[in-house]
Amino acid sequence: MLITRETDYALRILRALADGQQLTSADICQREILPQNFVYKILKKLNKSGIVYIARGAEGGCKLTADLKK
Incomplete structure (x- = not known):
């Protein structure tokens, strides 16, 4: 199976x-x-x-909302 760069970055x-x-994107x-720039698109x-x-x-960032075990 081939994993694209975008998929690899998304998993990371x-x-x-x-x-x-x-966390912020930075x-x-x-x-x-x-x-x-690629992280923001993903x-x-x-x-x-x-x-x-x-x-x-100012207090922004990203937070996981889904359960990764599912």
Whole structure:
């Protein structure tokens, strides 16, 4: 099975969010060593599918909303 770069990055983003913390996209990029612009595009897709919640503003960030075990 071939895993695309986008799928690999999405899994790494989910791994960073798995502990339940709210992280900014910059935090995720630093933890997982990912490019900022690509992470934001993937986060928007994960948000649209209901897996991740994105909060904007000074106290903003991303938080996992789905159960990864399912």
